[in-house]
Amino acid sequence: MNQTSPQQPRPAEPLPRRPSVGVRVGKVLVGGGAPVVVQSMTNTGTEDPVSTAKQVAELARAGSEIVRITVNTPAAAAAVPRIAERLAMMGVDVPIVGDFHYNGHQLLEAEPACAEVLAKYRINPGNVGFGKKKDAQFGAIIEKAIQYGKPVRIGANWGSLDQGMVATLMDENAGRAVPWDAALVAREALIRSALDSAARAEQLGLPRERIILSCKVSGVQELIAVYRDLAARCDYALHLGLTEAGMGSKGITASSAALAVLLQEGIGDTIRISLTPEPGQSRTAEVMVAQELLQTMGLRAFTPLVTACPGCGRTTSTFFQELAKAVQEHVRARMPEWRVKYDGVENLTLAVMGCVVNGPGESRHANIGISLPGNGEAPAAPVFIDGEKAMTLRGDNIAAEFVGLLDDYVARKYASRAG
Numbered sequence: 397m398n399q400t401s402p403q404q405p406r407p408a409e410p411l412p413r414r415p416s417v418g419v420r421v422g423k424v425l426v427g428g429g430a431p432v433v434v435q436s437m438t439n440t441g442t443e444d445p446v447s448t449a450k451q452v453a454e455l456a457r458a459g460s461e462i463v464r465i466t467v468n469t470p471a472a473a474a475a476v477p478r479i480a481e482r483l484a485m486m487g488v489d490v491p492i493v494g495d496f497h498y499n500g501h502q503l504l505e506a507e508p509a510c511a512e513v514l515a516k517y518r519i520n521p522g523n524v525g526f527g528k529k530k531d532a533q534f535g536a537i538i539e540k541a542i543q544y545g546k547p548v549r550i551g552a553n554w555g556s557l558d559q560g561m562v563a564t565l566m567d568e569n570a571g572r573a574v575p576w577d578a579a580l581v582a583r584e585a586l587i588r589s590a591l592d593s594a595a596r597a598e599q600l601g602l603p604r605e606r607i608i609l610s611c612k613v614s615g616v617q618e619l620i621a622v623y624r625d626l627a628a629r630c631d632y633a634l635h636l637g638l639t640e641a642g643m644g645s646k647g648i649t650a651s652s653a654a655l656a657v658l659l660q661e662g663i664g665d666t667i668r669i670s671l672t673p674e675p676g677q678s679r680t681a682e683v684m685v686a687q688e689l690l691q692t693m694g695l696r697a698f699t700p701l702v703t704a705c706p707g708c709g710r711t712t713s714t715f716f717q718e719l720a721k722a723v724q725e726h727v728r729a730r731m732p733e734w735r736v737k738y739d740g741v742e743n744l745t746l747a748v749m750g751c752v753v754n755g756p757g758e759s760r761h762a763n764i765g766i767s768l769p770g771n772g773e774a775p776a777a778p779v780f781i782d783g784e785k786a787m788t789l790r791g792d793n794i795a796a797e798f799v800g801l802l803d804d805y806v807a808r809k810y811a812s813r814a815g
Contacts (some may be wrong), residue, residue: 409694413662416633417605419547422491422515424461426608426666427633431696432659433666434686435462435635437495439679442472442479449482451679456490457732458680459687459698462666464493464518467500473507480513491515493549497523501536511540516608518549521593522556530560534593538600547606548597552590553639554582554613561585561592583618586611587626594632607632608666612639616654627663636664643672648685659693699731700744703758703765710770711750719768719795720748726799730806738810746802747780756780764805766798781805 418428426433436455440448442465452463467473480492494514496503501524504511517537525533541548552558562585569575576584590609597607609632611622619638627634638654641647651669658664669689671682687698704720705711723746734741747762749755751770759765759780766789768777777789779801789797 410660411662414627414634416631416665417607419605419608419633421462421493421547421608423489424491426462426635430665432664432690433461434459434683434690435464435493435666435668436460436679436683436686437464437668437670438466439673442466443469443475445475445478445482448475449479449486452479452483452490452492453486453488454678454680455683456488458683460490460680460683462491462493462515464495467494467496467503467510467514468498470503470506473503473510476507476510477513493518496520496537500524501533501540504537504540511544511546514546516547516549517541518551520551520553520556521589522552522558531596534596535600538597538602541606542601547608548602549608549610549635550590550593550597551610551612551635552586552593553611554586554618555639557582557585558589561589579618583622583625586613586622587629590626591630594630604632608635609633610635610637612637614638614640616650619654620657623658623663624661633665634663635666635668637668637670639670641670641672644674647671651685652689655689656693659690659695697742699742700727700746702727703745703747703749703762705750705754705758707750710753710772711768713750713768713771715794716748716750716768719766719798722795723748723799723802726802730803734806734810738806741806741810744806744809756785760784763809764802766794768794 413429416427418430419426424433438448438451440451442448448465455463467476476494492514493516495518497520500519519537524530524537538548565581565585569581590611594607594609598604609626611626613619613622616638623634623636636655636658638651641651648671655664655667667686669682669685671685673679673681690696691698691701702720702724707717745762747759747765749758749765749767752767752773755767756778759767760783763782765780766777769775775790777794778785779787779789779798
């Protein structure tokens with residue numbers, strides 16, 4: 397029997413990034429080969445500058461590198477400069493994006509301070525204007541962006557399609573020998589709405605390096621199909637997000653399923669995980685999910701993550717679960733300080749394992765790991781540092797001792813890179 401040599405396996409990493417034009421949003425570069433940017437959006441009433449500034453600060457401190465706020469009323473537009481002032485007093489330097497629908501042209505004209513303070517304008521071609529007013533109102537916003545040197549995200553959305561574009565494409569479709577199905581026509585309307593609007597913005601004088609596009613839908617497969625098509629037809633920077641993703645595990649799963657496929661293919665320059673917050677839950681949860689998605693895919697590093705086993709009949713104690721949670725919470729609490737003091741600490745790897753089966757092996761793969769005793773094992777917990785067994789912990793203070801070892805390791809490992 398003839399045997400052939402196996403093909404060389406692909407490297408265990410994402411495909412090369414899709415080339416895109418770089419767009420400067422305040423201090424942040426989107427596209428142009430820059431790392432994928434995490435962003436979020438407030439859900440406070442923008443008319444209230446105190447609560448909005450507070451939430452912007454929370455999101456920024458959690459890791460949102462761009463924060464979008466709703467600008468929908470004259471009072472909201474008038475509050476934007478006061479929000480910026482409060483953030484400056486709080487020492488928070490994050491680009492603020494104004495989200496405009498229906499009346500953005502009026503608000504930017506009436507409140508020049510708002511137009512100047514915002515780092516970017518977001519407009520929706522499906523509702524920027526209707527009928528004969530559409531071109532004039534779209535043009536008015538683009539003119540303000542040119543006047544103040546601001547980038548614009550042209551964000552088409554499945555839920556607010558440009559009906560004029562839909563009608564045009566439906567007429568075109570009727571003349572095809574083999575008509576497309578309705579879903580394909582709607583997808584094309586979404587993409588054409590964004591691309592035609594971008595072309596119009598360039599005709600009006602907005603430079604290509606100030607345009608970001610998005611085409612959001614609420615279905616996983618639809619989002620993947622839309623962005624694959626969009627990415628193949630332009631080199632604009634692209635914002636990814638599954639719109640109306642939902643609440644809790646459903647929203648996280650759906651967003652991750654869609655965005656992971658696209659990011660793996662090199663598509664996407666900035667992302668948002670659009671979660672519906674649980675009652676009483678912090679808005680920052682969506683920032684954490686976005687960071688963990690990028691980090692677990694190997695695209696960026698934000699904070700040390702803990703490898704921990706799921707537990708089985710060998711791990712009847714819940715102690716390893718409690719320790720894994722305590723270590724992760726400790727790391728997140730210390731990261732604001734560590735990020736300033738220790739360059740590269742976000743790449744630290746940790747392991748908290750629950751029995752002898754995979755515990756020592758996983759712990760050796762981490763920078764610092766612990767293998768707790770499972771059911772029937774000797775009450776001893778070996779600690780591994782940089783692949784070598786360093787010590788064995790016993791007794792009732794294992795958690796505190798391990799956290800102490802972690803802090804000592806960080807200070808020692810990254811001391812030479814500090815300051």
